[in-house]
Amino acid sequence: MSAVCALRWQGGALELLDQRLLPAQQLWLRCASAAEVADAIRDMVVRGAPAIGIAAAYGAVLAARAAYAGHGTGWRDVIVADLDLIAAARPTAVNLAWAVQRMAGCLAELAGDPEPALLAAARAIHDQDIAANHAMAAYGAALIEPGSRVLTHCNTGALATGGHGTALGVIRTAHAQGRIREVFVDETRPWLQGARLTAWELQQDGIPARLVVDGAAAWLFARLRPAWLIVGADRIAxxxxxxxxxxxxxxxxxxxxxxxxxMVVAPLSTFDPATPDGSAIEVEERPAQELTCLAGQAIAPAGFAAWNPVFDVTPADLIDAIVCEHGVIERPDAARIADFLAALGP
Structure with a gap:
């Protein structure tokens, strides 16, 4: 288990480790309202699909508190707007909508002050994510031959989840079992989540790793022969x-x-059976400034245009295994995924 923590409920508020400042500074940002949680998700104070979902769940608790304090028994009439605000903060990560829907599903059963019950539900989501991470780690590590090198992209560790990590959780567990001798970390432009966050997490845990530029992947596979690319997911169609x-x-x-x-590693909440394939996934685009500036300094000509999609979609036929907390789907396609989900029951 990593000692790294991305978010915590403390003193009646949600505290988020501001990931925009890592590794140079470790600063906790306190969110005391649903609007502040939505802003933190949108501004990437917290990022990583599972962590965003957990933050959203705690945001729903703050929404309930404000609605009940301001409107008493009429709190149901105003909380929906706050939940919608949180859900709209980032569109691609399905965990965000999943968490908000799960919290909203609790509302019909509540009478009186909704905060205690919703806080218990949010904590359950948080605890379940940590347990799921460890289950995924065990399933994924078993696929890796001892002594392997691997490449990972972005940050999928404790900073992106409730704790331990998805893809990076697999890497942590596999390294502890002697299955991984070295990790290569893509820098992950433009926010440098690999260089800033994954490298920092691996360093904290003493796992041998080297940083590579995003464009080095093909040459890396050709020359140093990593056995696996291990990544997380924000939505699985x-x-x-x-x-x-x-x-x-x-x-x-x-x-x-x-x-x-x-290998794609993600909890069951990342699966989206309602989205038939990748063409139906809404891919978030962010401001050009993220590409044309670095650390506040211009690196492109003033006024130069940019296309800045935050995500891309990897076709299923390039994926050898999808790992979730309930097992492994090898050579995933629509039929195998449907059979896997059906076997889990309602």
Missing amino acids: ANGDTANKIGTYTAALAARAHGARV
Whole structure:
């Protein structure tokens, strides 16, 4: 278990480790309202699909508190707007909508002050995510041959989840079992989640790792032969097409071209059976300034245009295994995923 923590409920508020400032500074940002939680999600104070979902659940608690304090028994009439505000903060990560819907589903059963029951529900989501991370880690690690090198993209560790991590959780567990001898970390432009966050987490845990530029994936697979590309997911469509941080698709193509395997690690809440395939996934685009500036300094000509999708979609036929807390789906497609989900029951 990593000692790294991304979020905590403390003193009646949600506290978020501001990931925009890592690794140079460790600053906790206190959110005391649903609007502040929505802003923190939108501004990437907290990021990573599972962590966003957990933050949203605690945001619903804050929404309930404000609604009950301001409107008493009429709190149901005003809380919906706050939940909608949170849900709209970032569109691609399905965990966000899932968490808000789960919290909203609790409302019909509540009478009186809704905060205690919703806080218990939010804590359950948080605890279940940590347990799911450890289950995924065990399933995923078992797929990796001892002594392997692996490549990972973006940040999928304790900073992106309730704790331990999805893809990085697999890497943590596999390293502890002697299955991984070295990790390569994509820098992950433009927010540098790999360089700033994944590298920091691996360093905290003493796991041997080296940083590479995003464009080095093909050459890395050709020369140093990582056995796996191990990544997380923000949404998995019904057919297995997977949305993840921009650059994942490129790395998956490079892995396939050089005989390496691709593992996607994500909790069941990331599966979206209502989305038939990757073409139906809404891909968030962010301001051009994220590409044209770095650390506040212009790196492109003033006024130069940019296209800045935050995610891409890796087709299912490039994915060798999807790992969730309930097991492994190998060679995923619509039929295998449907059978897997049906076996889990309602």
